[in-house]
Amino acid sequence: CIRDRRGGADAARALLVPVPEATAPVRPPGAPGEVLPARPQAPRPRRSVQVEAAPEEGRACFDCGTANGPHRHFCRGCAAPLDPRTAERPTGPYAGQRPPLPRARRRWVTRTLIALGVTAAVVGAVAAGPPAVRAVQDHFAKRVAVRPDTWNASHADREHDVHLAFDGYSNTWFGTGYAGDSAGQYLEASFGQPTDLLALIITPGTSKRSGQRSEQARPQEFDLLVTDSSGRTRTSRHHINDGGAQKVRVRVRDAVTVRLVIRSAYGAAADRQVAIAEMEFFGRSASRP
Template structure:
């Protein structure tokens, strides 16, 4: 027979000792999980490594905790298994959670307070304007032949004047509504006409204070500033539940001892789909 080379030896296999019961202690307390006997002094099973609850390893249960500790304190739920534990929450995470909660609550409160105003403001912005007619018209005084109603007759060649010279400071003209009305815009035409060649015939209102009376009896004021020009001047005048508006003259353009202040027209506008509620 021909010579044969020696074979390559196999690599030595690692000797792994699997956990299990000790052969000399087959009658120790059984594990409640896998029933493997264990020494009495062990706290964890030698086979499955689970806690031995029946051999004194279990800690003494805590005493009775107050309700707020049971509700908000730690240990309310069963401890998760290894590999299923949630991410560790740090101090900044808790602070961020509280800050977020405060911001959300604040936004909800502000939304509940301002949503009605925002709703009406949106409707007012997109609503088509329609003229609003007053039910009552009166003034502090009027010049002969130029009563207060001429400022609301839709004619630009008639006018109202208080019949006093200079600026007419403190004189007023007032309108009332039988039912609460929502107003959106005003157009005030100063002077005795819309024609530019007639501007010198009277003083022109400059600052006008509008005193608004609402349905609940409360009052608020708006300051209107007019230019010394001819023609109507539009001003935003968004206010709801109006029952009365008084326009008081504070100052006038081109006031003199030979002129009285005059207003040719005051036009009020609301929503075209019903300005009264």
């Protein structure tokens, strides 16, 4: 049995045909390479040769200066419009900007606003009455100096009497004659006829000069009592700075007397008295001849 098996294998081998070994194919020079199936390669782009256009004679472009023939409407070099009217930029509103109103409508709106303003002013004046009219008159009135006819004080120093506060000089001064802040002491001025009083200017201390005004105490807080021709008294409290001529608004019609009552003072001490260098009054130009 073993012999039969060996003989059969030899007989099978004798039937096989020898096959030569596979070798890489030889390609001729210049042949294309391998291409994967179903993925063709796109052809390479070819460069076109640009032929220069023939020169033309005609108007030159406004942007690049290229000459263009009469049949052209746009520049052959930069494509800009050759007609200057078409090259102008539009004058309309920008993005997000409201277009202006027509001239006739603007006039109508302006006239309406003016009419409303005049109406509001007239209605306000009528509703407020005479005080509002007087306040407007006082604001625009020309101010003139008003000199009092008489004056007095609750107490005064012998060497610095009350008239020195109304003599028109800032290097002379009135003193209360009491040491300390002189709280409750007053200085009063009277007018010969009713005066439309608008303001007063007070110069505290002994002088306008900074080196001399602090020799004595200076008024800090005081009350103003203004009495008019009908006997009505108006009281107001004021606070001024330390030194220098300072303006105080009053605005009282037909004022007859003005009293300044001291409440506190700067630089008060046992060896100092409250001093006032000058008091000046101002009224309307038509209030006194």
